[in-house]
Amino acid sequence: MYNVLWIDLTDEDFWEEEVDDALVRDFIGGKGLAARLLCEHLPPRVEPLSPGNLLIFAAGPLTGTPAPSSGRASASAKSPLTGTIFESHCGGRIGYHLRRAGYLAVVISGRAEQKTLLRISRGKVEFESAARLWGRGTRETEREIKQKPGWGRCSVACIGIAGERLVRFASIIHEGHRAFGRGGLGAVMGSKNLKALAIRGEGSVELARPEEFKRKVRECHAKLAEHPTTGKVLKLYGTPNVLAKVNYAGLLPTRNFSEGVFEGADEISAEALAKHIRGSYGCYVCAIRCGKVVEVGGVRTTSLEYETLFALGANVGVANLRWLVEFNELCNDLGMDTISAGGTIAAYIESRQGAIAWGDAERVYALLEDIAHRRGEGEALAEGSARALPEYSVSVKGLELPGYDPRGARGVALAYATSNRGACHLRAPVYIEEILTQSVDRRSREGKAALVKQLQDLHSALDSLILCKFTARALTAEDYAELLSLATGIEFTAEDLVTAGERIFNLERVFNLGEGLSSKDDALPERLLTQPIPEGPSRGMRAELEILEEYYRLRGWSSAGVPTREKLRQLGIDYILRARS
Numbered sequence: 001m002y003n004v005l006w007i008d009l010t011d012e013d014f015w016e017e018e019v020d021d022a023l024v025r026d027f028i029g030g031k032g033l034a035a036r037l038l039c040e041h042l043p044p045r046v047e048p049l050s051p052g053n054l055l056i057f058a059a060g061p062l063t064g065t066p067a068p069s070s071g072r073a074s075a076s077a078k079s080p081l082t083g084t085i086f087e088s089h090c091g092g093r094i095g096y097h098l099r100r101a102g103y104l105a106v107v108i109s110g111r112a113e114q115k116t117l118l119r120i121s122r123g124k125v126e127f128e129s130a131a132r133l134w135g136r137g138t139r140e141t142e143r144e145i146k147q148k149p150g151w152g153r154c155s156v157a158c159i160g161i162a163g164e165r166l167v168r169f170a171s172i173i174h175e176g177h178r179a180f181g182r183g184g185l186g187a188v189m190g191s192k193n194l195k196a197l198a199i200r201g202e203g204s205v206e207l208a209r210p211e212e213f214k215r216k217v218r219e220c221h222a223k224l225a226e227h228p229t230t231g232k233v234l235k236l237y238g239t240p241n242v243l244a245k246v247n248y249a250g251l252l253p254t255r256n257f258s259e260g261v262f263e264g265a266d267e268i269s270a271e272a273l274a275k276h277i278r279g280s281y282g283c284y285v286c287a288i289r290c291g292k293v294v295e296v297g298g299v300r301t302t303s304l305e306y307e308t309l310f311a312l313g314a315n316v317g318v319a320n321l322r323w324l325v326e327f328n329e330l331c332n333d334l335g336m337d338t339i340s341a342g343g344t345i346a347a348y349i350e351s352r353q354g355a356i357a358w359g360d361a362e363r364v365y366a367l368l369e370d371i372a373h374r375r376g377e378g379e380a381l382a383e384g385s386a387r388a389l390p391e392y393s394v395s396v397k398g399l400e401l402p403g404y405d406p407r408g409a410r411g412v413a414l415a416y417a418t419s420n421r422g423a424c425h426l427r428a429p430v431y432i433e434e435i436l437t438q439s440v441d442r443r444s445r446e447g448k449a450a451l452v453k454q455l456q457d458l459h460s461a462l463d464s465l466i467l468c469k470f471t472a473r474a475l476t477a478e479d480y481a482e483l484l485s486l487a488t489g490i491e492f493t494a495e496d497l498v499t500a501g502e503r504i505f506n507l508e509r510v511f512n513l514g515e516g517l518s519s520k521d522d523a524l525p526e527r528l529l530t531q532p533i534p535e536g537p538s539r540g541m542r543a544e545l546e547i548l549e550e551y552y553r554l555r556g557w558s559s560a561g562v563p564t565r566e567k568l569r570q571l572g573i574d575y576i577l578r579a580r581s
Helices: 021-027 030-041 094-100 138-145 185-191 210-226 228-237 239-248 270-274 306-311 321-334 338-351 361-373 410-418 431-436 448-465 469-473 477-488 494-514 526-530 548-555 565-570
Strands: 002-008 013-019 055-058 073-078 085-090 105-109 116-121 124-129 155-158 172-174 178-180 194-199 277-281 291-296 299-302
Touching: 021 030, 021 494, 030 055, 030 073, 030 085, 030 105, 030 448, 030 494, 055 094, 055 185, 073 094, 073 185, 085 172, 085 494, 094 155, 094 194, 105 194, 138 155, 138 194, 138 321, 172 185, 185 194, 210 228, 210 477, 228 239, 228 270, 228 469, 239 270, 239 306, 239 431, 291 321, 299 321, 306 321, 306 338, 321 338, 321 361, 338 361, 410 431, 410 448, 410 548, 448 469, 448 477, 448 494, 448 548, 477 494, 494 565
Parallel strands: 002 105, 116 194
Antiparallel strands: 002 013, 055 073, 055 105, 073 085, 085 178, 116 124, 155 172, 155 194, 172 178, 277 291, 291 299
16 A cells, blocks of 8 residues: 655645555656646646645655665656756655655645744654754754654755755755755745655555565665676766766866866866765665765765766866865755756856856855855846856756767757756666767667667656666666566566656656647757867767657657657546646
């Protein structure tokens, strides 16, 4: 049995609803369940920062079990940055506590009259004043919440100054350094006068076939240990291991995507970082332990990821690890997405045409603080680059691009353009095949539309389970389907799992169409289509979307990018058209 906890902040009320097996079979949990709930309960054209928006924290059927890397959770809402349906994922133990409190999801509606902290345990919700916490950073907030007797081992998700000030790319922070990072979900939380929620899970998660499940878990852990990426590279270096490879390919976005090779890459690479690693850590039931504790010049940080090294390093011209550690610590405490922050600051530096020097780390640090507090020039930049600086913004659907230049990789370009949440490397991680492993020709169009669709469908399912993305380097759809079947007692084949992912992806598309998006939004920034990479291994390459129509055909969509009624009927979700019209 699976339960959803509904919380109405306006009336300080809560209730539970049971989720039947059919919903789990069709939408699994996590991202899929949240998408289904948003499509059903959120009317079209709701203002994202109004009380009418819903904020959903969700786990998956494998969360809180011994399945590898199964402590994660998702957060979903209509994004104040993109206006699209949006979900973001976070590691750690928050998903573990959510499931062990008895819930597959928590849906938060309305707006609290007072600054509020929610304490959630099995069958109980406490509405507590957060007045004393308002204005505090995320680490101090979490420490204070855990001081209450009996709550020392709970999981906390909270916002910092950026979320309180409704910065459109504010994050929700967990454990002081893990983030529901993209899309401004921290601003949604702030708009609801919700500073934090603490979840205490002390129950257990029942398994349909526990002994067989344990056997399969051991098999999956062995595969992860044997794979060179999950068993060695990520364990040694974490995500920064890709920086040198991306730079070598000439696709490391530099100075607001004006170049693809960063002359300071060696200074901020995994190899340079390795000298400063002071320890490793992992999420719940994770043997990969890709998280690194880094100390440079007496300053310590955790979760210094590749995307931060690119966004607040190469993309703004900073080649100094000490400053990157400082930026990372600041953004974690303020509660602010580093990719969008870096992309917005890069656009701002370019717009000033030399008035601010690329690589001016002190100015970048000051801008981060100004954005979070919405003061001075930070007031406009807090809206994100697409609103504040549209001529210089490198974004899709309003979401700033991640750290792989799509001009040199045809599949990456299509994946960015068609992602339902805006430019994203994780919704179809084709960059692995095109750039990291080079298992396909990144310059070729052939087979890329099919590859992107395949990855989008599989990862929609994976984001609904919810398991760490890195497990997909070693595990297959068959592995995930068997784990899911043994845990739930609902029989899934690999094909069933991928079909569920396709169903979820189409559901998100229908949601976005109801919000006024169209095929015109499946686009890339004009500069990437017209300005070639000036030098390096990808010199002369421009982005292109020549395979977009092929992609639409493979999806069973019209030439305008609209899922046909036949396709929706085939997936069993044609009923959703009534809710989103």
